[in-house]
Amino acid sequence: MKAIDTGLKPKERADVARELSKALADSYALYLKTHGYHWNVRGPEFFSLHNLLEQQYREIWAALDEIAERIRALGELAPQSASAFANLTSIKDGDPEKDSSEMLKELIKDHGVVIATARAALDAADEVGDEASVDLMTVRLAAHEKAAWMLRSSLGER
């Protein structure tokens, strides 16, 4: 097997990939919850929330592929099973019985979790000069901050 020559040492690549895997697992959990709440949200604001959540789960879905493929470009294997993701994330399953404001509050909190994980991955990448991963995590931070703002505003908050 030929050595992977990207200017990063094997340990540096593995360290960044480990942090990216956590960001991937958190993103996957939030994707599942957002898609489920798109189905199960109820109330007078149904249509707008149903559509907002669709926009958000589609955005996260596309990002899952970007993050996983960045892990592969670093020469590591991407986690791919529900159990592997469950082991890597602290985000709990959604509850379809919740009312709409409880769903939104939970999603806002979970976006905060993903933001913290993405920031840790960004810092790990920055430490070893992995600019491509820094770039990807920067985009993810902005996307989750934007999503959280839209959810807060839907609750009448700033």
Ligand SMILES: [Fe+2]
């Ligand atoms: Fe749908």
